[in-house]
Amino acid sequence: MTWKELRDFLERENEKMRPGETARIESLHQATEPATERRARRLAGEYPARTAINQACLHFAEHGHWPSMDPEATLYAHDRWIWAMWFSGWLDEMSPLQEEHSREEWLEWLLVESWHELGSWRWRTSQESS
Numbered sequence: 001m002t003w004k005e006l007r008d009f010l011e012r013e014n015e016k017m018r019p020g021e022t023a024r025i026e027s028l029h030q031a032t033e034p035a036t037e038r039r040a041r042r043l044a045g046e047y048p049a050r051t052a053i054n055q056a057c058l059h060f061a062e063h064g065h066w067p068s069m070d071p072e073a074t075l076y077a078h079d080r081w082i083w084a085m086w087f088s089g090w091l092d093e094m095s096p097l098q099e100e101h102s103r104e105e106w107l108e109w110l111l112v113e114s115w116h117e118l119g120s121w122r123w124r125t126s127q128e129s130s
Helices: 003-017 020-032 035-046 050-063 071-094 103-129
Strands: none
Touching: 003 071, 003 103, 035 071, 035 103, 050 071, 050 103, 071 103
8 A cells, every 4th residue: 555545545545534513512612711721721632632632542543433433532533633634645746655554554563652742743733832
């Protein structure tokens, strides 16, 4: 699977991942709290939820569908998904995929391992600076 194929898959699945209820909850937060408070809340909530989100991401990678998650966990999983789309696109631009791995293995790496090594740092930095 090439990085482009993986990114195309991620983009197709992205539309399925954003349930209306989660978007509604996030829009309520945006409407009722200042941006600095919203960012602080999101930053504070991500780390304690990591184990559950890791498990949800691994479940998706293995089974092709998301397990039941509460709205807040879904938001954090979606943050990882956005990271995976961006990072796979960047990797495709920088270098064609050389290693042969299954989609499941690449999803596990993008949604869990690369998130812990790079994505969460980039996400936190963007949250703190916006």
